Amino acid sequence: MGDTPHLVLSGLAKTYPGADGAAVRGIDLTVERGRILAVLGPSGCGKSTTLRLIAGLVAPTAGRIEVDGRDLTDVPVHRRDMGVVFQSYALFPHLDVARNVAFGLEMRAVGKAEVKRRVGEALELVRLGHLAGRRIAQLSGGQQQRVALARALVVEPSVLLLDEPLSNLDARLRSTMQDEIGRIQRETGITTVFVTHDQQEALSMADSVAVMNEGRIEQTGTPQDIYERPARPFVARFVGRANMVEGTSRGRDGERTLVELPGLGKVPAAGDPVETGRPATVMLRPHRIALAAAAPESGGARGTVLSAAYAGETVAYRVRLGDDGPVLDVERPTGSEASHGPGAEVALSWDPEAPRLVADPS
């Protein structure tokens, strides 16, 4: 488990006939054996097409798909051995739960007794053993999702592909199924790729995350990489909330780059260095900025609270830096500290790791 490349995509591209541009513009991805990769992006970014390319449901315009070093690019969908769970679940409404799960085994001409045993095991895995005889229409959304998982897993595919696995479930069920998919993946140890537009889902479920935008992969990395060290402004904005402040590089300060920011002065920021005098963009996560009532004589960053929105666990502030500087989002936990009303003068501070340089896509 781990560290050996299992699924490898290289230069994979797809242009639909008659479409304006390419849906997928040459992506390279590697998933290690037994790991979970999340492909994260806004709708229309090409993430679902990527999943359909891997499954073999659409043919790529260019590029290769390999599993265990074997080129699958031209292998037709029904011989590709991919387990797919569709967003709509795509269960067979005229078959009961057990027959749905048995379908893949019947296609593989598995003997009756073994079909029965393996269907039973698969249903136990997703904790639906008691519903084997039910009709699909009698199941709840969460149960249908489990049937779809069992149906995909029962044939022991080489890779499990999940298309927006939680998007059709309500909030409470979503977190349950999130844990369930995690448990099932750990128990089966199957290499998994799932597609989502939900950054929380991607960060909490995946071993690595590929952020996609406009048919390209913007950044691939661990959830921590993606969230704390976004390589590009798109990633910073799409994954979590971010203040992006544009300024000018003023040279190095040890490990960091000093960036002159409007209303903030020279701020040391971590990340890939930017040449002195060049424009630089600094990212600051709203929850990493601390606020305090401004003492008259204190230095540092100061600002004026424009608005404060109470949201239960947190208060979301909008703070204008200096007199006419940029406006920052600041998020503070409630209860533990004093709140600040609109118009209040505040001093802003953050730990030195918080500001990150984010390269422009150019």
Add this chain to the structure above:
Amino acid sequence: MTVRRTGRMPWAHRLGRAGWAAVLVALYLFLLAPILVVLVESFDDATYLRFPPQGFTFDAYGQVFANESFRLGIQVSGVTAAVTALLAMIAGVPAALALTRLRFRGRSAIEAAFLSPLLVPHIVLGLALLLILAPIPLTDTYWGLILAHLGVTVPYVVRTVSAALMSADPRAEEAARTLGASGFTAFRRITLPAIRSGLLSGGVIAFLLSFDETVISLFVSGQNTVPLPVAVLQYVEYRSDPSIASLSVLLVLLSVVVVVLVERGLGLRRSLRSG
């Protein structure tokens, strides 16, 4: 003051409902009265059609089956309708699949072409078919009749099957493919069961329409293959006796029996409504 609780509706409400019921009954009577007249007349013992009838006998029903042109007509119409329904189903499924699942240039034009036989007057279609079939020559043959009837029945199958396809999840067939089914197996095991009721109700409609088709048949039939409705027309040109009424009753019964059987088993009404 105590409030008395009774299970009764307010009188105005009840009057309203009774009024609605009366309107409905009147409407159905208006629609069904001609059939009722025919039904009553079919038991008359006269040798000509009259209303109200004076006697009561089943003789007219016997005469239907004694009449050779009727017997032949039932055979011609039965065979034609069965083959037409079967071929309409075979042709309708791929057409519906293409129209609902594929996107291609001219799709809406083809869709309109499929529905146009429903809009063009049958007398125009009949004349056009006569002009096409006469030189081949296919007029006055089973195949000529079947071809002509296919034009007006395939659109119904395309419609009922399209409706069924539209309510089925196209991803289900893809799921079957990812589980190892070939394209044909995925269609046969997953999509076909999903459209089964739409397909069969389309077939039943095709059968009934073909069995009943008069105007087009009049153009393309001759002396040798005379479908029942044409035989009836030829008969009433010279005679009018209660056996025509009996035959009409039998035809109504055939439709009712077929529709009820299909409705019981398949939900014809549902698949028509979703269309």
